[in-house]
Amino acid sequence: MNENRERLIERLLEEHKWVEGVALKYLQNTLTYYITEEVDYKKYINSFIRIVEEELLLPHHKFEEEEVFPLLPDDPLIQELINEHREIEELITRLKQGEGEELTLIRQLVDIIDKHLKKENTELITKLKGEIKSPNYK
Numbered sequence: 001m002n003e004n005r006e007r008l009i010e011r012l013l014e015e016h017k018w019v020e021g022v023a024l025k026y027l028q029n030t031l032t033y034y035i036t037e038e039v040d041y042k043k044y045i046n047s048f049i050r051i052v053e054e055e056l057l058l059p060h061h062k063f064e065e066e067e068v069f070p071l072l073p074d075d076p077l078i079q080e081l082i083n084e085h086r087e088i089e090e091l092i093t094r095l096k097q098g099e100g101e102e103l104t105l106i107r108q109l110v111d112i113i114d115k116h117l118k119k120e121n122t123e124l125i126t127k128l129k130g131e132i133k134s135p136n137y138k
């Protein structure tokens with residue numbers, strides 16, 4: 001495995017720790033607060049939106065789509081992952097615009113982010129490590 005690919009995998013795993021430890025945890029906490037307090041949970045949602053938009057989730061999607069996914073150009077997994085990114089972003093937009101029920105949107109986000117992360121940490125990483133080589137393997 002070349003050095004560049006190794007560095008990308010390292011960064012990918014590092015960012016996933018943040019996505020899991022910050023973005024996902026934040027959403028789960030918001031659900032907990034909502035259930036236990038039922039007050040002012042909007043401020044948690046607004047903070048989450050700030051975190052995802054400015055710092056975390058969207059830049060992470062950009063990194064993957066521009067630097068990681070092109071390493072596996074012919075793999076159907078990539079289109080699947082890109083579609084999931086769009087789904088996540090769509091849910092965030094709906095949450096931001098106050099369309100639909102917040103609690104439902106947050107539950108959907110927790111669910112899809114969790115599944116997406118697990119898929120990338122297993123299937124994507126395995127393929128990137130070259131255990132399944134594509135003809136364009138770099």
Ligand SMILES: [Fe+2]
Binds near residue numbers: 061064081085116120
């Ligand atoms: Fe992703």
Ligand SMILES: [Fe+2]
Binds near residue numbers: 120
């Ligand atoms: Fe990711």
